[in-house]
Amino acid sequence: MDATRQTGAFRADTFEVTHRMVFSIAAPMTLAFLTTPLLGLVDTAVVGRLGNAALIGGLAIGAALFDLVFGALNFFRSSTTGLVAQAFGRGDALEKQAIFWRAMLSALAVGILVVLAGPLVIAGGLAFMAPGGEVAAAAAAYLVIRLYATPLALANYVVLGYVLGESRSGLGLLLQSVINGVNIVLSIWLGLSLGWGLPGVAWATVIAETTGAVLGCAILLAGFRTTPAPGLRRIFNVAALKRLLSLNFDIMVRTLALVFAFAWFTRLGSQFGELQLAANAILMNFFLVAGYYLDGLATAAETIVGRAIGAGRRVAFLRAARLTIGWGTALAALTTAFFLVFGDAVIGLLTTVPEVRAVAGQFLPWAALTALSGVLAFQMDGVYIGATWSRDMRNMMLASLVLFVLCAHLLGTAFGNHGLWAALNLFLLSRGFGLLAMLPRRLRQTFQDSAGSGREA
Numbered sequence: 001m002d003a004t005r006q007t008g009a010f011r012a013d014t015f016e017v018t019h020r021m022v023f024s025i026a027a028p029m030t031l032a033f034l035t036t037p038l039l040g041l042v043d044t045a046v047v048g049r050l051g052n053a054a055l056i057g058g059l060a061i062g063a064a065l066f067d068l069v070f071g072a073l074n075f076f077r078s079s080t081t082g083l084v085a086q087a088f089g090r091g092d093a094l095e096k097q098a099i100f101w102r103a104m105l106s107a108l109a110v111g112i113l114v115v116l117a118g119p120l121v122i123a124g125g126l127a128f129m130a131p132g133g134e135v136a137a138a139a140a141a142y143l144v145i146r147l148y149a150t151p152l153a154l155a156n157y158v159v160l161g162y163v164l165g166e167s168r169s170g171l172g173l174l175l176q177s178v179i180n181g182v183n184i185v186l187s188i189w190l191g192l193s194l195g196w197g198l199p200g201v202a203w204a205t206v207i208a209e210t211t212g213a214v215l216g217c218a219i220l221l222a223g224f225r226t227t228p229a230p231g232l233r234r235i236f237n238v239a240a241l242k243r244l245l246s247l248n249f250d251i252m253v254r255t256l257a258l259v260f261a262f263a264w265f266t267r268l269g270s271q272f273g274e275l276q277l278a279a280n281a282i283l284m285n286f287f288l289v290a291g292y293y294l295d296g297l298a299t300a301a302e303t304i305v306g307r308a309i310g311a312g313r314r315v316a317f318l319r320a321a322r323l324t325i326g327w328g329t330a331l332a333a334l335t336t337a338f339f340l341v342f343g344d345a346v347i348g349l350l351t352t353v354p355e356v357r358a359v360a361g362q363f364l365p366w367a368a369l370t371a372l373s374g375v376l377a378f379q380m381d382g383v384y385i386g387a388t389w390s391r392d393m394r395n396m397m398l399a400s401l402v403l404f405v406l407c408a409h410l411l412g413t414a415f416g417n418h419g420l421w422a423a424l425n426l427f428l429l430s431r432g433f434g435l436l437a438m439l440p441r442r443l444r445q446t447f448q449d450s451a452g453s454g455r456e457a
Contacts, residue, residue: 015307017319021167022300022327028173029164030296035180042184043201046191055198057131058138062202065125065139066146069114071259075251076107076157077164079244081302082388084165089310096165098230098237100220102244103158105235111151118147138198145202152209159216167303175216183208243388250390254397261404261427268412268420276417279360282350283367286343290335290371294378297328301382309387314447317387321439325379332371339368366421373425376432384435387446392438400430 040063047059080103087095114121122143126136156179163171183204190200234240262284269280304320307313339346343364347357384393404427411419 015311015313015316017304017308017316017323019323019327021304022297022320022323025164025167025169025300025303026293026296026324026327028169028296029299030293032173032176033292033295035176039180039183039187043187046187046201047198049192050197052138054132054134055138057135058140058142058198059201061126061129061131061135061139062142062146065129065143068125068259069121069150070153072252072256073110073154074157074255075248076103076110076154077161078251078302078385079103079247079388079390080158080161081164081299082247082306082385083244084162085167085303085306085386086310086388088166089307089313092310093227094230094234096162097224097227098234098240099244100158100162101230101235102241103161104155106244106248107154107158108151111154114150115147118144121147142198142202145199146205149206149209152206152213155213156209156216159213159220162220163216164299164303165306167307169299169303171219175212178215179208179212182211247388247390250394251385254390254394257394257397257401261401264405264408265420265424268408269417272417272420275355275359276363278351278353278356279363280417280420282347282356282360283363285350286335286339286346286367287370287374290332290374291378293331294328294371294375297324297331298378298382298385300324301379302386305383305386306388309446312447314443317443317447321379321383324382325376328375328379329372332375335371336368339371340365343368363417363421366418366425369425370428374428374432376436377428378432380432380435380439383439387442389442392442393435396431396434396438400427400434403427403430 043059043063044056047055080099083099083103084096087093087099122140125143126139129139131139156175160172160175163169163175186204186207187201190196190204191198192200194200196203266277266280270277301320301324304324305317308317308320344357344361347360347364351357351360381393384390404423407423407426408420411423413419415422
């Protein structure tokens with residue numbers, strides 16, 4: 001066997017896509033994604049006990065800005081997963097390593113550039129958010145420290161993308177749990193026990209990202225010792241670097257467009273008054289709840305579809321898409337039904353303001369429907385990322401964004417907040433069904449070898 005081909009239980013030419021395989025990836029990643037909001041709650045609780053409202057505002061502003069930056073740079077995770085999964089499907093261990101080093105070097109370079117541009121990033125972010133004087137000072141203090149973690153946070157994206165590409169979601173869960181667990185413990189210790197306050201919370205994040213990056217890289221490098229290492233010529237292959245950059249750019253544009261859509265939803269909602277703005281913020285949590293497990297299933301689609309593409313297994317590709325869409329739809333339907341029945345009680349847990357609860361109840365059905373409206377968009381994103389069909393995903397997102405902006409204006413003008421929620425559901429539906437409509441053509445282009453495409457998975 002060629003030395004570049006991986007050995008072990010996995011064989012690139014035959015694997016069966018099962019329900020168990022889907023959930024062996026989706027379940028750990030759903031749990032991993034759930035640790036992130038827990039971290040946010042702990043950080044808020046720590047700062048909230050310091051007795052200064054400006055510090056809470058500073059944390060909220062700083063965390064929001066970093067969520068925006070890291071959200072835009074999350075392509076390091078997604079592109080690495082798709083490319084590694086395809087190399088895994090081909091059984092090409094040498095190219096897997098080369099992909100890792102290309103992505104890691106790119107991530108570190110971008111992270112260092114963000115740090116160097118830190119003063120501009122902070123000044124621009126605070127100008128955009130426009131907080132008050134004391135809140136701005138608190139946010140700036142948090143951002144200056146948190147900025148140091150940028151290269152390490154991006155390195156962790158690459159590590160997570162790599163292990164997911166290899167279908168090692170359990171390791172992905174472990175690494176995310178270590179990062180967020182260390183962060184939680186240190187936030188409490190540094191912020192409260194040692195009295196460092198908000199800077200202590202920021203340093204906790206820097207140390208946690210460092211811990212995760214060191215641990216993750218140590219585990220991967222230990223595994224690399226069992227296979228030949230790629231040379232510099234292969235790592236810096238011009239065609240491969242161009243493909244990586246193109247893939248990353250497409251995913252970044254897609255992510256920024258998605259962020260803009262939700263920001264536009266919030267902006268238009270604010271025009272309907274404070275009560276409807278508050279109600280929309282409460283109801284958006286319904287969509288976020290569904291997003292955790294839909295993200296987990298989308299990750300399963302990325303990993304398995306990428307393997308199927310690499311191995312030339314059309315049957316496995318189709319089964320992966322069907323299983324993830326099927327389970328996503330079933331869970332989304334249950335989520336919608338749950339919120340339609342118990343949504344008023346959930347709203348009551350999220351706010352005690354009677355006026356906000358009453359207004360949120362009027363728009364509850366629209367929010368409950370977002371799980372079903374969005375399921376296909378989540379799963380198609382997973383399929384297209386795994387297949388590295390990033391240009392199609394980018395273009396469909398931009399087309400859907402244009403549709404959303406138009407519908408939000410027209411329907412919002414005609415029907416108020418009801419029209420705005422209808423436009424959001426149409427935005428989610430158009431993305432999912434648009435990508436689904438493009439799938440047959442893409443399948444024909446990708447699996448041109450009829451003999452290969454007809455083999456059993």
